[in-house]
Amino acid sequence: MPGLSRYLAKRGSDRVILVVTVVTLQFVLLRVVPTYVMGIDPSRFLIDLDAPPDQKILLRKQFGLDEPIFPHQYIRYVLNLFRGEFGFSFLTRQPVVNEIMERLPNTVILSGSSILLDFIIGLSIGLYTATRRGKRVDSAIIQSSVFSYIMPIWLMGLILLTFLAWFPAVTWGIKLFPVSGTTSPFLPPDPFVRVLDYLWHLALPLMASVITGFGGRTYYFRNLAITEMEQDYVLTARAKGLSEKRIMRRHVLKGVAPPVVTSVALSVPGVVSGWIITETVFSWYGLGLYVFQAISSYNYPAVQAVLFIQAVITAISLFIADIAISYIDPRVRLR
Amino acid sequence: MTSQASRRLILARFGLHRRQTVQLLMRRKMWIFGIIVLVANVVVAVFAPVIATHDPIYETHVADDLARPIWLTALPGFEDLPRNLFMRIDSKDWSRKVQGNRASLLKLDSAASDLAVYYERSGLEGNGETELTLTCTFGYPYAPPRTFVALLPIGITVTKLVGVTYKFAMSITRNSDAKTFVVYDSYPPWRSSDLSRLGDNRITIHSRDPTMARRLGVSLLERNLAEMIFSSKTDYTVILTISILDEGITGDSGQVKITLSPVSFRIPGKAYGILGTNHEGADIFSQLVYGTRVSLIVGILSASIAVILGVIVGVIAGYKGGPVDQAFMFVSDTLIQTPTLPIIILVMLVFGRSIYMIISILALLSWMGLARQLRAWVLSLKERPFVEAVRAAGGSDLYIMFKVIAPQTVPLLTYSFVLSIPGAIMTEAGLSVLGFGDPLFPSWGKVLNEAYNFGGFASLAWWWIAPPMIALLLLALSIVFIGRTLEEVLNPRLRRR
Numbered sequence: 065m066p067g068l069s070r071y072l073a074k075r076g077s078d079r080v081i082l083v084v085t086v087v088t089l090q091f092v093l094l095r096v097v098p099t100y101v102m103g104i105d106p107s108r109f110l111i112d113l114d115a116p117p118d119q120k121i122l123l124r125k126q127f128g129l130d131e132p133i134f135p136h137q138y139i140r141y142v143l144n145l146f147r148g149e150f151g152f153s154f155l156t157r158q159p160v161v162n163e164i165m166e167r168l169p170n171t172v173i174l175s176g177s178s179i180l181l182d183f184i185i186g187l188s189i190g191l192y193t194a195t196r197r198g199k200r201v202d203s204a205i206i207q208s209s210v211f212s213y214i215m216p217i218w219l220m221g222l223i224l225l226t227f228l229a230w231f232p233a234v235t236w237g238i239k240l241f242p243v244s245g246t247t248s249p250f251l252p253p254d255p256f257v258r259v260l261d262y263l264w265h266l267a268l269p270l271m272a273s274v275i276t277g278f279g280g281r282t283y284y285f286r287n288l289a290i291t292e293m294e295q296d297y298v299l300t301a302r303a304k305g306l307s308e309k310r311i312m313r314r315h316v317l318k319g320v321a322p323p324v325v326t327s328v329a330l331s332v333p334g335v336v337s338g339w340i341i342t343e344t345v346f347s348w349y350g351l352g353l354y355v356f357q358a359i360s361s362y363n364y365p366a367v368q369a370v371l372f373i374q375a376v377i378t379a380i381s382l383f384i385a386d387i388a389i390s391y392i393d394p395r396v397r398l399r
Numbered sequence: 400m401t402s403q404a405s406r407r408l409i410l411a412r413f414g415l416h417r418r419q420t421v422q423l424l425m426r427r428k429m430w431i432f433g434i435i436v437l438v439a440n441v442v443v444a445v446f447a448p449v450i451a452t453h454d455p456i457y458e459t460h461v462a463d464d465l466a467r468p469i470w471l472t473a474l475p476g477f478e479d480l481p482r483n484l485f486m487r488i489d490s491k492d493w494s495r496k497v498q499g500n501r502a503s504l505l506k507l508d509s510a511a512s513d514l515a516v517y518y519e520r521s522g523l524e525g526n527g528e529t530e531l532t533l534t535c536t537f538g539y540p541y542a543p544p545r546t547f548v549a550l551l552p553i554g555i556t557v558t559k560l561v562g563v564t565y566k567f568a569m570s571i572t573r574n575s576d577a578k579t580f581v582v583y584d585s586y587p588p589w590r591s592s593d594l595s596r597l598g599d600n601r602i603t604i605h606s607r608d609p610t611m612a613r614r615l616g617v618s619l620l621e622r623n624l625a626e627m628i629f630s631s632k633t634d635y636t637v638i639l640t641i642s643i644l645d646e647g648i649t650g651d652s653g654q655v656k657i658t659l660s661p662v663s664f665r666i667p668g669k670a671y672g673i674l675g676t677n678h679e680g681a682d683i684f685s686q687l688v689y690g691t692r693v694s695l696i697v698g699i700l701s702a703s704i705a706v707i708l709g710v711i712v713g714v715i716a717g718y719k720g721g722p723v724d725q726a727f728m729f730v731s732d733t734l735i736q737t738p739t740l741p742i743i744i745l746v747m748l749v750f751g752r753s754i755y756m757i758i759s760i761l762a763l764l765s766w767m768g769l770a771r772q773l774r775a776w777v778l779s780l781k782e783r784p785f786v787e788a789v790r791a792a793g794g795s796d797l798y799i800m801f802k803v804i805a806p807q808t809v810p811l812l813t814y815s816f817v818l819s820i821p822g823a824i825m826t827e828a829g830l831s832v833l834g835f836g837d838p839l840f841p842s843w844g845k846v847l848n849e850a851y852n853f854g855g856f857a858s859l860a861w862w863w864i865a866p867p868m869i870a871l872l873l874l875a876l877s878i879v880f881i882g883r884t885l886e887e888v889l890n891p892r893l894r895r896r
Contacts, residue, residue: 085733093749214875216825218832230856337738341829359748374738382736
């Protein structure tokens with residue numbers, strides 16, 4: 065299939081360009097702008113101001129700061145990021161890679177499960193309401209999608225925290241949901257208890273992201289399904305005497321699949337950039353909270369590493385979606 | 400062109416007659432709701448300095464911390480909530496009493512608002528003690544407060560007198576059971592040196608002062624002094640006692656001059672203002688009123704910049720086609736797929752957290768969707784005969800793009816402009832909630848950020864949390880309603896359905 069491989073190669077190069085663009089933007093913002101626009105020497109963060117001049121020169125040479133900013137410093141910056149050499153945290157003096165690896169699973173679990181749940185709920189409700197067009201259920205879904213559309217995840221999170229975590233805890237002394245964190249302290253080593261505790265902590269952030277995410281998606285999927293149901297082949301299927309259920313499952317779902325996968329893939333950048341807000345609101349021990357703390361404390365190596373990882377994850381998931389679409393949608397393969 | 404004619408021209412461009420549009424709009428409840436809320440917000444934003452009772456950033460401690468809204472006192476169970484009792488006791492308000500065997504030497508001057516007292520001696524006239532008592536009674540009809548503060552600006556100068564010493568004390572008497580609490584005492588020892596606690600250097604008497612607690616013989620950990628003193632609803636008397644002890648050692652003539660500027664006695668209330676106060680006693684209503692400005696400015700400015708960018712990119716890409724189109728669409732695709740929030744925060748980290756930086760970066764990262772839509776429109780528009788006609792008449796590309804084609808897309812621009820406002824408002828609020836907002840602009844997000852960080856949620860201070868949330872949701876909802884109605888009215892495809 066030369067068409068498919070050419071398609072995937074083009075998409076793959078687009079994704080690589082996306083990552084390189086983000087990295088370049090980072091480099092410009094963190095290295096070029098402070099040095100050339102604002103006149104701040106980046107070595108100020110690392111080298112003692114009172115150090116003797118010859119030592120300063122030596123240290124600058126050691127860090128490669130004496131080289132021209134382009135191409136030498138830029139290429140080394142990009143290569144180091146791609147090789148996973150993120151440097152050391154200014155705060156803890158630990159390798160940033162270790163700190164990231166510690167937090168990455170939490171983040172992936174939270175955002176992955178929220179995207180998955182959004183997708184499942186959005187698709188099932190969207191298809192259901194498409195068959196009930198004009199009925200009360202349909203208008204109720206459209207109404208709630210407006211709320212879901214304007215409600216940002218942090219606001220939903222704060223509302224949920226107030227009503228499901230703080231309110232029962234303060235008024236009745238019941239710990240219905242945790243107000244923050246990923247795990248409770250002092251847990252027994254029983255893995256079952258640990259998993260339950262983790263899920264308990266996961267509940268509120270997940271609820272917030274599903275409530276804010278499903279509305280827009282449901283509305284979009286409903287409209288897609290309605291457009292698809294007006295196609296001639298659905299009429300043919302009906303004329304053949306197929307049941308509505310079978311038409312929805314076998315025909316409409318198949319026709320709707322490519323835009324559905326595209327919309328899920330295109331929601332990844334939003335979810336990835338939303339890490340920082342969601343995780344900070346819920347004190348979720350993940351990369352979002354990490355980058356928030358890093359930004360607040362000017363911990364540059366951590367910031368650039370997390371931003372790079374966000375770009376990489378976005379690019380990878382978009383590319384996976386490309387592959388999926390090329391299998392679902394034969395038009396892509398035959399082009 | 401008259402304004403009416405131009406209006407008709409604009410409506411004609413939408414393909415509608417004026418009456419038809421108005422009828423279409425008035426029939427929709429969503430539109431009316433949206434317009435009412437939006438107009439209310441605009442009015443509040445414009446008249447913010449008139450409506451707000453306080454400066455939202457700099458005025459703190461206008462009442463007690465976490466004071467409830469004042470209208471709660473109209474409800475049963477909350478009638479007793481202490482209100483603000485801020486008193487300024489100047490020279491006329493004090494009732495004076497002079498005691499002691501040298502009382503004749505004391506002269507009082509209470510013409511100005513400052514009270515001046517002179518103890519003058521012109522020779523050896525024997526020893527003795529003089530005591531001046533100033534009292535002021537006020538009623539306190541509320542439940543016990545949490546704190547009280549008294550600011551006592553007093554200056555005492557001793558001129559050319561040896562062997563003359565003084566002391567002064569302040570106490571509060573509860574009149575119902577005649578119990579007296581000494582809240583300040585300069586004794587021991589008797590002082591002979593000058594004392595200047597005037598202006599900003601006044602004596603501050605605070606109910607959380609541990610020395611005061613020690614003087615009253617209680618521990619601050621166990622008891623709240625303000626609750627202990629103002630425990631019942633009755634009259635209270637502030638008593639200021641100044642004693643002068645003349646040992647009569649030398650016969651010099653000289654004087655002791657005592658100046659007492661107006662004393663301010665403040666009992667901050669636990670019920671204040673329309674929406675109460677936050678953790679540092681700042682008025683939440685004022686912050687809310689000024690927050691309207693920030694939200695509207697951020698939303699409208701960044702949406703306008705985004706629309707302008709989108710028009711430029713979309714029209715040029717659609718009309719020119721070829722490599723220009725590809726380049727523009729590549730940039731917009733890349734930006735759509737980029738996680739934008741980290742980039743925004745990175746920019747703010749480098750350039751500082753100013754509101755204009757937030758507006759411009761929000762605009763720079765949100766023009767892509769409109770540009771893509773416009774490009775698709777322009778692709779079909781440029782094949783139309785009227786464009787062909789203009790081209791044949793010798794219109795330049797720039798003229799065709801922005802004078803002929805762009806005006807045709809005004810309906811799309813209108814509602815996509817309106818519909819991109821809520822996103823910008825919410826993103827700014829989210830950034831402020833994280834603490835990346837402009838620290839000098841009182842946005843709704845900043846109020847929520849303070850509530851999140853300083854215990855507004857843990858103490859369930861609903862008057863602090865709920866108003867900014869409701870305001871944000873109402874504003875965003877109204878704009879979405881307006882946008883959706885405009886979309887339905889102006890988009891022929893949606894109208895027909």
